[in-house]
Amino acid sequence: MTIQRGVSLYSYQQSQFLKELMLEDQIREVGRNLGGADGIELIDEMSLRYPDPGDDFRRQWFAWMEAYGTKPVAMDVGMDVLQFRDHVMTHEECADRLRQDIRLAKSLGFANVRVLSVVPVDILVSALPLAEQLDIRLGKEIHQPMRLEGREVGDILDVIERTGTRHLGIVPDLGIFQFRPSEVLLSWLERRGAQPTASLASVDLALAIHRGESPFDLTAVHRHTAGNLRSDLGRFLTTGESAPELLDVFEGVKRYTDERVTDPEAIDYRTVAEALMLSRTSAETLRQIAPHVIHVHGKFNNMSEVPGAPGRYQEISIDYDAAIGALKAGGFDGYINSEYEGQRYFQDRGREDLMDEVDQVRRHQELLRRLIAA
Template structure:
């Protein structure tokens, strides 16, 4: 049987080349289309120079670009700077107004999914649900490491959605929560910064055994008298838990879009870090039908020693997606696709 999972790319994946002026937004869209990734996730604050004052003409240009490449806009990544606004915190009313502004623009762009940053309070989102329903936009709270599906903070959003009986508030998982193995690009960067092989191996072993991060940090910083690079490497463990992939199927009703985080793809088109085979098997078996949207973030770990090639990295991830989806389809019961 054939699943309904679709493939896409977040324009965030090409941040290195766009920052350096090596790729335009249209180059990024063309790259995605060339590998069969038809869904385009946008970050209006980064990708639309006149944000938030986007004219109808500009929106028309985005739609024309999608038509040229046979792609569609799939997700709108919103930001909410609650920390500082004219030297003070934003009030609750200002936060609601900011989110409503994004919902309106999301609707004008014809996008039905909006990524909401994980720190936005559930009670603020509850106030925004009527706007989301009126504009037909799903607000997906990003489940970003170190949070995970069953985290108490995430479950507060689930509780609000259930209590309101709304289909316009839910979750948007970031695959970084399924970091099964320590990223080789992280390891190599810390070695270049002076981490000693024996301490690096200790941290890798601790991660493989899923030892609590704070214990590892203490061992490295105090008992092993780690240097700055070694302590920094140990501290990354705080932010990269390994959530149980089997739990994702239970949350499928709450999300419409997935950010497919990755740091590197090997030459054989495998991800040495994230448990994609396990996750995709659960998605296929659960009959999920949204977009897997590539989110490449490995550039910052290699840019000190080699040119970043985001296009090739994204291409390899989609080769992996095609393979893993086909493998999962061969094993999934037919009822998953009914």
């Protein structure tokens, strides 16, 4: 078994937006500057002229792969159900869009297609025959605050068991191993008015939950998406109302904040509540399902230097040791692709304060290289 390294070009979204690095520059960076990484993952609607980039592009694409020694590992596809505007797309219409994307991925030599965590499983089942025919593996992403222990993974494993397919599996986003709010998210919230004591309280609460010492019952939280939790918390703070099963949690967060932050405002409660948005999934589950992992999103928000160790880097909010250890112990054979997401927490500032995506990915690859070899 081997774990290989690649990059999701999602990591370079800001450089592309600002026209600092276009697609060829991004591929060259992966192939030439990351010490043996060779996997390319991209989002079709970010990196390509969609839905058909054309035959000239295809020729160019394969020439780049050869020139820079890179491989098309995964294409990430979306599902916008209001495309037709006069009705909500049916599952079969979504499956048609997925089939279109599978054909596009095949035409560019990709081995895997990643679908969003929220895609209903019957859509995947509908597209599976085409995926098998074209030898494309479909991977459902499992993204924070979902957990590997939930129905989303169970549904996929059921289909695999029932059909014996080798073309369906899971794409874990390592953000599910996040155990405290990222320092760059907290700084962004502080620029919006959160008090530093609220950031501290958020980290303390997250770490208490991580140790199994949550001051309140969190069972209800995992049934909601982070977006829904945030909007329901907003409703609770203005009206005192929320989904009934979340009332105890929100009252707990409010109490926890009131005890630690002077004259807290909505932004302070929101900051503390970030401690609830984490998956707290189990590395043991990842080890068990490793044979069904298609590829991995190596999510990170900030790579900082390990104190006292120049040239070594860490992600202080995500348990990379546990995640990579579990992939190795479970015999995972495939790519971990760097997926940098923290650049968005600086875009409220001037251009001179933006993060350097190239440097962040290089740092993350140092971490991956070290942990894979360990």
